[in-house]
Structure formats: C-alpha cells, structure tokens
Amino acid sequence: MSHPLEHLVVRHTHRIPSPSGPAGEGDVVARQFDAALMSVGFKLSADLLAHLSGLSGTTVVDTAVRTLGTVREMVGDHVRHNVYFIEFPQNVPDTFDFWMGCVTEALADDSARERVIAQLRSGVLDLLTLPSYGNYRHTYAEMLAAHDELIAAAGDRMTVLRPGGAPDDEVTALYLALAGSPAPLGEEQLRDLGILAGHCVDGPQPEAIPVRENRALVNRARLAAGADLLLDTVTDVLRLACAVCDGDVTLQEPTRFRALGRPVRRALLAGLDAVVAAAPAKLADVHMHREAWKRLGERLHPHEYPRMPHAADAFAVARGEKAAPSLDSRVEELLGTGDVAAAAELLTSAPGKLFRSLDRLLRTARTQDERDAVVAAAERVAPEVLGRVVLSVREHLHNRAGNTAERRVFVNRFGRAHVASDVRPPLPKQEREHLITALDAEVRRRLPDVGDLLVDPGMLDVALPLSGKATASGLGVLPRGSVTPVEGELLRFFVHWKQSERRTDFDLSALLLDASYRTVTWLSYTALSSVEGEHSGDITDAPEGASEFINLRLGAVRGTFIVPQVDIYSGEGFEEVEESFFGFMLREGEQRGRPFEPRTVRLKSELRGPGRVALPLAFRRGDDGRWRAKWLHLYLKGHPSANRVEGNRVTVATLLRGVVERDQLTVRYLTDLMTDGGTAATLWDGETVPEGPVTFIGFEPPEGLHPDSRILTPKNLRDLIPA
Structure with a gap:
C-alpha cells in the first residue's frame, strides 16, 4: 500500500520509498517502467531497477503509475504544450506578413469587416480584434502529427531516481530536513512542511528549528495535537497565529485573522504570557508588527483571561498604552548622539542585528577607536550568529570593496527587484578586510569534517542557498546568482499558463544585449523571427492552458546576453492564475522533435511572484565563447497592462548589470x-x-x-x- 505523502519524497529527494508488496517476477514491468521514465528524462538506478524486478508485477505497476504522474508534473509534461504556428520552429512567417494575413482574413469575415475597416482608417489596429489572432488554429493532435520524433542525444537530461527506505522513514527524514533547515524555505517547501508537520507531529523532531517560519508551521501542528509549543519570542506567537489562520508566517503580508475557538485562544495567550513573564524585555519586539498585534488582540480577547496579565501587556504595548523601548530606538538614540561604540556594545545583546548593522556602524564611526570597537564587538559575538547570517554579511562585505555611485540591487523576499545608485561611502579598507578574515575563520570553525x-x-x-526565497520551486532550479554552463546548439524557452477566472495573456520574449548592455534585438510576438531564432506565436487566452516558445540558435546570436522574460499583457497576475511556469530546453541541431520534449528540459520553474514582468534567468557568452546561465528569479513591477519587452528594455538592462556585477558566495x-x-x-x-x-x-x-x-x-x- 502506498504512503499518501510518497509524492513529496519523490519530488524533494528523487528517491522512491520502498514499495511494500509480495515478491514476484516484475522484471518485465520494471523495464517498461524504466522506459516510460526515460521518455520524460528520468530513469531508475540499477539498484532500484533490481529491487522492483523482484516484486510482483501489480506492485510495480502501482508504483509506476504514482511515480510517473509526479515526475511528469515536475518537468512540466503534465499539460499539453500546443503552439500557434503548427510547424514551429519551421515556417514561422515574417511578423508584418503574418499580421497582414490576419487582416485579410478579418476583412473576409462579415462579422469583423466593418470594425477592422474603421480601425484601419484611424491608423491604429488592435490585433486582439482580429478573429484569427491569438487563438490556436489546430488541435494538439494535429500539431503532434506535424513533427518528427525526437532523436535521442547523449546530452539529453537524465535524472536518476534512487531507492528509498520504508515510506514512513522517508517521510520522517524529509520532515526533519525541512523543519531543521538552516536557511529559510521557499513557498513550495513551506507548504510541504506544513503538510509533513501535521503527519509527523507524534514522531521524531529536529534537534533545533533555527528558521522562525518553519517553527510556526511545526507549532501549528503541535497546537492541533495538544503538544507543548516551541516559543521563545513574542513574534513566535504572532507567527503561530498567522499559521493557524492560514496567513503569511513570514509576516511580509497582512493576515486576516479569523474567529478562533476558546482552546486555541487560551493556548496562544498562555504561550505569550509565559514568554513575556520569563523575559519582559521581549515586549519591545511587539513594535515591529504593532498593527498585526492590534488585529490579533481583537480575536484573542485577552481581557477574558485575567490570570494571564503578561499576555495582556503585549497588546497594551501595541496600543501604545504601555512603554517598551525597543532595541532599535535605543540604538538610534545613541547614534544620534554620535556614540557609535556604545551603540555597537548595546547591539551585542542581539548578535544578528549587530551583524546586519555593521556597514552602517563602520560608515558612521568617526575615529579609529570607534571603528575598533565595532570590529571587536562583531568578533566577540560571531559564534552566536546564525551561519546563514554570517555568510550573508561575508558576501556583503566582499561586494563593498568598490567605489561610490555604483549600482545597488534591492530584492525583497518575494523576488521584487529594483536598482538604485549606491551613494554610500566605501567602507574603511582595513576594517573590511579584518572582518572578512574573521568571518572566514568563523565559517571554517563551524564546518564539519567531511572526509574525502x-x-x-x-x-x-x-550560489549558496542562504534563503529559499532566492530560489523558485521546480526542476533543475538553482539559487539566485548561480552560474552554470550551457551546452547545446539550440536553446528553447517555454512558458505555460492557465487562467483562473478571466482572460489572461502572458507574453514570452527574449531580449538580446551586447557587452555594454545595449539592445541588439529581441524576439517576441512583435518580432516573430530573426537570424537568431523564432517565436512560436502569440496566444492571448488560456481557459484550458496555453504555451509559448522561443527557439534560439546560440551560434547565431549577436550579442553577449540573452534575457528571457515573461510579460503579463492583460488579465491575472502570476499569483492569481491557476498555474504558470517557465523553463528552457537544450537540443542538438538535428534532434528535431516536438516543440516541448521533456527529455531536453533543463529547467522548469514556477512563476509565482509579485509584479507583472518575470525574469527567471539570463545567459551570458564569456570571453571563451561559451554560454553560461545566471540565475535571477526576479520580478519587476511593470504596468497594470500592456507590458512588452520594448517598454522595459532599459530597466531590464540596468537590473541585469547590477546582478551580473555582484559576486555571490x-x-x-x-x-x-x-x-x-x-x-x-x-x-x-x-x-x-x-x-x-x-x-x-x-x-x-x-x-x-x-x-x-x-x-x-x-x-x-x-x-x-x-x-
């Protein structure tokens, strides 16, 4: 019998939990399973193939059905990828000729003729009013019939699935790995952790849960099971309340707190009361999320629990009825008087905050004694700082070696990005280098003995995954800033989306830039073909799902950078559509095949971010002539509608320069x-x-x-x- 969470294990670990079933002669079915997997770019390891061959055919079939469904979705092969131009990338017409063909067909259509003539007389033609524009003109089956079979190549992706242990053991191990992660998880991983925490609440637990968002989801499961809660700050209680109400445990978006039952209210207030009673100074943290605390107080009714006065104090602070000077305000007061050394000393009570303030403290210090005090304070508390914070500050210091007025890229936790000039003065060289050496030593001290x-x-x-927020969910996805080689003659991008309620038009484009980040050309629905490649055609409505592709011949590319982007022309956003993902394939010149071939997919990345323009990654040709991918996972605000590659060329180029010129750990x-x-x-x-x-x-x-x-x-x- 299968485990209900087996698909999570396969997706996160590429292991198949050991199926339970009678012994038998399943070798024929196992080989058929392996062949089916290879058609989508996966295969069974030798050990797993041997194990399945010793089970009954029925057991292997059941395992195959479950696994194939999971891996097909992982690679994006669970949907039908049709194209507007049936023979794409062959016989893609010239853009102007194609538009004129659509006009001609519209003029022959009695229902559209008058409207089109009026537009032509005005000098402005809306392509979306042409009956033959933007909708598939053939079935998926007809499109498949127009293409030859894919010719296998040595460079095709092959992801190996390996044997796992008992299903319960695999699920528990995945739970422990996610819950105890040293870095914040991405959206998909957080969602899966919430599911796993509920299933594993009575089993083994991680020794430590360093990431607060993870702790909130684990606490939600513990609250439902009546177990003790893991709380040591007032913000832990607020995050738990958000989790209980299915809100944002990162506290970046406001949560709509719903009415809560008395047992839940009592548990939350008891936890809050205990935290404040043990350390009243922690009430100062209420200031960081004052409005959220006010709204939560309306649901928890702390006045009904007079035996929990310390919990009531938190809401009094939020309402401004009780004083609780925050650490930040005390630090600002000291900096306002110019006492940098005292500010640094005060921040040693919050080591992580001190590390995040190092740049400002060093810039503010006016004397060598003050700079020495800042460095000494940082060295003293370094062993108490989370590893990911140490690494983040180390990366920051490395990138602060330049002069003033350079570009500074700002990226929030949801991938929204913008660039500004860096007007900060440079850090003093001696202190910067001293801190880098000290942080390297601290990281080295913490690294385990890895043997050979x-x-x-x-x-x-x-790039080191210092935060899951810098990585989208999907297959073959790497952290923001990662650089990986690209091997192949043909590079093909794809985007797929399915609208939820209203007509939605996503547009796939590729911007080509030279070494100075100037525009060379682009491919989009307004430029269907060039010497570099072809666009598959514009789809403007996706009630059943739609796909667009761009095919590029890397050897023909004029320029240094290729920047694919997905623009929302109209309709629902990336977080509103039922489904949306981007990816790319690599092929050799003579492989042929369908527009979408799962074996050639190198990346399938979910598009679930803010803004109206998505920039998943960019490609750069090095001095050696080889192409490499630079992973971005960024979103631009864009316009409410009619976003086009032509309209954001300067913004994209400026942002790309800022990202490319920054070094990652x-x-x-x-x-x-x-x-x-x-x-x-x-x-x-x-x-x-x-x-x-x-x-x-x-x-x-x-x-x-x-x-x-x-x-x-x-x-x-x-x-x-x-x-």
Missing part, C-alpha cells in the same frame, strides 16, 4: 575553506568513482558511490550551510 571530498566542477559556481567558497583545513578534495571527472565513502557535491550522484557516502545535490544543498 568529491566535487562536480559544474557545482562550484552555484558559492559552493567554491565553502570547498576552499574545507580544503584549507586539510580535507582532500577531488574534482570529479564524470567517470571515476572512489571505492571508499566520500562527501559528494554535484548535480547527480554517480552510480556506485560507497553506501556510506554523504550526497549533496541542489535538492539538499542547504545542508552545506553551517549552523
């Missing part, structure tokens, strides 16, 4: 620190597998690794972040 290290060279420039940084401590490191040649156990860091672990090896792939790369 085997590293896929392609992983070295993958990568896997290379940590492996260098590991080897500096005497660990033997080997760059994997893609073939040789050591006999003994190793720590392997790569995209896909090789067959034959010692069973005691530790494997780190993009799926669990967050485990590299020291606690």
Whole structure:
C-alpha cells in the first residue's frame, strides 16, 4: 500500500520509498517502467531497477503509475504544450506578413469587416480584434502529427531516481530536513512542511528549528495535537497565529485573522504570557508588527483571561498604552548622539542585528577607536550568529570593496527587484578586510569534517542557498546568482499558463544585449523571427492552458546576453492564475522533435511572484565563447497592462548589470575553506568513482558511490550551510 505523502519524497529527494508488496517476477514491468521514465528524462538506478524486478508485477505497476504522474508534473509534461504556428520552429512567417494575413482574413469575415475597416482608417489596429489572432488554429493532435520524433542525444537530461527506505522513514527524514533547515524555505517547501508537520507531529523532531517560519508551521501542528509549543519570542506567537489562520508566517503580508475557538485562544495567550513573564524585555519586539498585534488582540480577547496579565501587556504595548523601548530606538538614540561604540556594545545583546548593522556602524564611526570597537564587538559575538547570517554579511562585505555611485540591487523576499545608485561611502579598507578574515575563520570553525571530498566542477559556481526565497520551486532550479554552463546548439524557452477566472495573456520574449548592455534585438510576438531564432506565436487566452516558445540558435546570436522574460499583457497576475511556469530546453541541431520534449528540459520553474514582468534567468557568452546561465528569479513591477519587452528594455538592462556585477558566495567558497583545513578534495571527472565513502557535491550522484557516502545535490544543498 502506498504512503499518501510518497509524492513529496519523490519530488524533494528523487528517491522512491520502498514499495511494500509480495515478491514476484516484475522484471518485465520494471523495464517498461524504466522506459516510460526515460521518455520524460528520468530513469531508475540499477539498484532500484533490481529491487522492483523482484516484486510482483501489480506492485510495480502501482508504483509506476504514482511515480510517473509526479515526475511528469515536475518537468512540466503534465499539460499539453500546443503552439500557434503548427510547424514551429519551421515556417514561422515574417511578423508584418503574418499580421497582414490576419487582416485579410478579418476583412473576409462579415462579422469583423466593418470594425477592422474603421480601425484601419484611424491608423491604429488592435490585433486582439482580429478573429484569427491569438487563438490556436489546430488541435494538439494535429500539431503532434506535424513533427518528427525526437532523436535521442547523449546530452539529453537524465535524472536518476534512487531507492528509498520504508515510506514512513522517508517521510520522517524529509520532515526533519525541512523543519531543521538552516536557511529559510521557499513557498513550495513551506507548504510541504506544513503538510509533513501535521503527519509527523507524534514522531521524531529536529534537534533545533533555527528558521522562525518553519517553527510556526511545526507549532501549528503541535497546537492541533495538544503538544507543548516551541516559543521563545513574542513574534513566535504572532507567527503561530498567522499559521493557524492560514496567513503569511513570514509576516511580509497582512493576515486576516479569523474567529478562533476558546482552546486555541487560551493556548496562544498562555504561550505569550509565559514568554513575556520569563523575559519582559521581549515586549519591545511587539513594535515591529504593532498593527498585526492590534488585529490579533481583537480575536484573542485577552481581557477574558485575567490570570494571564503578561499576555495582556503585549497588546497594551501595541496600543501604545504601555512603554517598551525597543532595541532599535535605543540604538538610534545613541547614534544620534554620535556614540557609535556604545551603540555597537548595546547591539551585542542581539548578535544578528549587530551583524546586519555593521556597514552602517563602520560608515558612521568617526575615529579609529570607534571603528575598533565595532570590529571587536562583531568578533566577540560571531559564534552566536546564525551561519546563514554570517555568510550573508561575508558576501556583503566582499561586494563593498568598490567605489561610490555604483549600482545597488534591492530584492525583497518575494523576488521584487529594483536598482538604485549606491551613494554610500566605501567602507574603511582595513576594517573590511579584518572582518572578512574573521568571518572566514568563523565559517571554517563551524564546518564539519567531511572526509574525502568529491566535487562536480559544474557545482562550484552555484550560489549558496542562504534563503529559499532566492530560489523558485521546480526542476533543475538553482539559487539566485548561480552560474552554470550551457551546452547545446539550440536553446528553447517555454512558458505555460492557465487562467483562473478571466482572460489572461502572458507574453514570452527574449531580449538580446551586447557587452555594454545595449539592445541588439529581441524576439517576441512583435518580432516573430530573426537570424537568431523564432517565436512560436502569440496566444492571448488560456481557459484550458496555453504555451509559448522561443527557439534560439546560440551560434547565431549577436550579442553577449540573452534575457528571457515573461510579460503579463492583460488579465491575472502570476499569483492569481491557476498555474504558470517557465523553463528552457537544450537540443542538438538535428534532434528535431516536438516543440516541448521533456527529455531536453533543463529547467522548469514556477512563476509565482509579485509584479507583472518575470525574469527567471539570463545567459551570458564569456570571453571563451561559451554560454553560461545566471540565475535571477526576479520580478519587476511593470504596468497594470500592456507590458512588452520594448517598454522595459532599459530597466531590464540596468537590473541585469547590477546582478551580473555582484559576486555571490558559492559552493567554491565553502570547498576552499574545507580544503584549507586539510580535507582532500577531488574534482570529479564524470567517470571515476572512489571505492571508499566520500562527501559528494554535484548535480547527480554517480552510480556506485560507497553506501556510506554523504550526497549533496541542489535538492539538499542547504545542508552545506553551517549552523
């Protein structure tokens, strides 16, 4: 019998929990399962194929049906990807000729002729009023019949599925990994953690839950089960209340608190009362989310619980009826008087806040003694700061070596981005370098002994996942700032969306820039073809789902950068549509095949962010002529409607320059620190597998690794972040 959460294990770990069933001769069915997987770019490991071959055919079939559904959705093959031009990328017409053809057909249509003539006389033609524009003109089956079969190539993606343990053990292990993650999780991971926490509430729990959002979801499950809550700040209580009301546990968006039952109100107030009673100074944290506390108080009715006076104090602070000076206000007061050393000393009571304030403190310090005091305070509290914060500050200091007036990229937790000139004065060189050395030593101290290290060279420039918010959910997705090589002759982008309630038009475009970030050309519905490639045609309505594609010949690209983007022309936003995702494929020149071939998909990334323009990643041609992808995961505000690549070229180019010119901390940084401590490191040649156990860091672990090896792939790369 299958486990109800098996699909989460497959999606997060690429392992299939060991199916339970009678022994048998399932080898034929297992091979058929493997062949079906390979058609979508997956396959069974040798161990898993052997295990399934020893089970009954019925058991293997049941496993295959469940797994195929999961992996097809992972790669984006669960929907029908049709194209407007049936033979795309062949026979894509010239843009003007195509538009004139649509006009001619409209003039021959009695219901449209008069309206089109009136538009032509006015000099402005609305393409959306042409009957033959924007809607599929053939069925999916007819489109498939117009294309040859894909020719297999050695470079096709092949993601290996490996055998897992007992289903309950696999689910528990996934829960512990997500709940105990040292870095914040992405939206999909948080949603899955909420499901897993409810299932695993009575089982093993992580030793620590360093990320507060994770703790809120675990506490929601514990509250429902009547277990003790994990609370040590007043904000923990607020996050839990948001979780109970299915709101935003990150506290970035307001939660609509609903009426709560008496047991829930009593538990929340009791937890809040205990936190404040143990440390009254924590009431100061109420100021950070004062309005949320006011709204929550209206639902919790603290006046009904006179035996919990400390809980009532929190709401009194929110209403301004009780004083609770915040740490921030006290720091501002000291800085206002010019006492930087005292401000730094005060911030040592909140080590993470001190680290995030280092840039400002060093810029504000006027004397060498003050700068020395700031550096000394940081060194003293460094062992108490979360590893991801240490790494974030280390990355920040590295990028503060430049001069003034350079570009500064601002990205919020939801991927919304904008660029401004950096008018901050440079940091004093001596203190900046001293802190970098100290932080490197602190990170090195925390790194575990990994034994022999085997590293896929392609992983070295993958950015450390310091926050899941910097990574969209999907297949083959890497953290923002990662750089990976691109191999292949043809690069094909795709976007798919399905509207929820109203007509929605997404437009896929590709902007080509030169080395100075100037526009060379673009491909979009307004420029269907060029020497570089072709656009599949504009679809303007997606009640049953719609797809658009761009095909690029990398050898023909004029310029240095390729920037795909998805613009919302009209209708629902990325977070309103029923489904939307972006991806790209890589093919060799003679592979042919359908517009969408799952075996060639390298990336499938969910589009679920704010703004009306999505920038998933960019491609850059290096001095060696090779192309590399730079992962962005960014959203621009855009306009309420009619967003087009022509209208945001300058904004995109400016943002891209700011991102490209910023250095990220990568896997290379940590492996260098590991080897500096005497660990033997080997760059994997893609073939040789050591006999003994190793720590392997790569995209896909090789067959034959010692069973005691530790494997780190993009799926669990967050485990590299020291606690």
